[in-house]
Amino acid sequence: MIQRLINNISKNVNIFIFLRRIIELDFYVLKKVIDTETKNLDNISRILDLGCGTGDFSPCFYNFHYTGIDIEPEYIQYAKNKYNLDFRLMDGRILRFGEETFDCIIIIGVLHHLCKKSCLEIFHELKRVVKPGGMVIIIEDVEIGSRWDILGNIIRKLDVGNYIRTEEQWYKLISCNFNILKKYRIRSFIPSYEVFVLFA
Numbered sequence: 001m002i003q004r005l006i007n008n009i010s011k012n013v014n015i016f017i018f019l020r021r022i023i024e025l026d027f028y029v030l031k032k033v034i035d036t037e038t039k040n041l042d043n044i045s046r047i048l049d050l051g052c053g054t055g056d057f058s059p060c061f062y063n064f065h066y067t068g069i070d071i072e073p074e075y076i077q078y079a080k081n082k083y084n085l086d087f088r089l090m091d092g093r094i095l096r097f098g099e100e101t102f103d104c105i106i107i108i109g110v111l112h113h114l115c116k117k118s119c120l121e122i123f124h125e126l127k128r129v130v131k132p133g134g135m136v137i138i139i140e141d142v143e144i145g146s147r148w149d150i151l152g153n154i155i156r157k158l159d160v161g162n163y164i165r166t167e168e169q170w171y172k173l174i175s176c177n178f179n180i181l182k183k184y185r186i187r188s189f190i191p192s193y194e195v196f197v198l199f200a
Contacts (some may be wrong), residue, residue, distance in 0.1 A: 013078045017054055025189040027056060028037075030108065030139065033186060034060045037137050037197055038104060045103040048129065050092045050122070051110030053081030058087075069095075093121040094196040100131045109193075112161035116173065130200045136178060142167055142185065142194040176192045177188050 003153030024030065034057060038047075043063045052058065054075045062085075070076050079087045090096060092110070096119040105126055113118050126136055141164045165173070167185070174180060178198040186193050 011076050013054060017056070020056075023190050027188065029186050029188040030193070031057065031060055031137065033195055034106065034137070037135075037195075038064075041104055041135075046101060048097075048102045048105045050105060050107045050126075052076075052079060052087065053109075053142065055083045055085070055087060057106070057108060058083045058085050061085075064104075071161065091127060093118060095125045095129050097129045099128055100134075101129045102134060102153055103131055104135045104137070105130055106137045106139075109141060109161075112141045112164045113162060116163075119173060119179070121179065123174075127177070127200065132200060134200045136196075136198040137187075137197065138174060138196040139193050140165070140196075142192050144185075144192050167194050170196070174198070 021027065038060070041047075041064065044065070046065045047061050047067065049055075049057060049061070049066065049068040052070050052075075053072070055068055055078070058066060058068055058079065067086045067088065068076075068079060069078075069088050069092065071089070071091050073089055076087050077084075077090050092107075106121075111122070120186070130136060141161065143164050143166045145166065167183075171180070171183065174196050178196075179200070180200050181197045183194060183196045186195055
């Protein structure tokens with residue numbers, strides 16, 4: 001019953017955005033991470049936001065050549081209506097871009113919805129479309145295993161993603177496919193995330 005309600009909320013774009021902004025204080029911490037990790041990119045850089053959802057992070061990239069993709073038509077339509085940027089309906093496992101297209105690829109809160117096989121398919125595509133020396137930033141929900149993180153545990157339990165992994169599990173999955181430049185944990189008000197900065 002509760003899970004069905006959560007699934008319905010996630011499909012209602014306006015309610016979904018409203019609740020996420022409350023839970024994560026309008027994504028202040030995540031936006032700060034994006035600004036910090038992309039500060040050395042120049043304004044001709046091409047950015048891919050894989051799993052962009054409703055485009056909440058696209059304003060961070062107004063000074064770049066930005067493309068956001070998602071598999072949810074309602075999210076893409078919302079983003080197109082709200083932000084004057086390039087949004088496309090596309091599956092991250094089959095990217096319709098040429099090789100070495102992007103200087104930076106960012107993935108926020110996408111992979112915890114996907115099994116290992118789907119993650120590996122996405123990684124294969126990322127390697128193909130990122131330029132040599134390009135950057136990949138992965139920010140994912142992390143299972144921290146603390147009973148004292150009461151609100152965080154509730155949020156993770158209600159999350160529609162079925163593959164929230166521990167830091168060790170994320171590290172193992174990602175490091176088999178990319179060189180990890182750095183990793184660190186953040187807290188976006190209630191949810192905890194693991195940040196991985198990778199270079200191609």
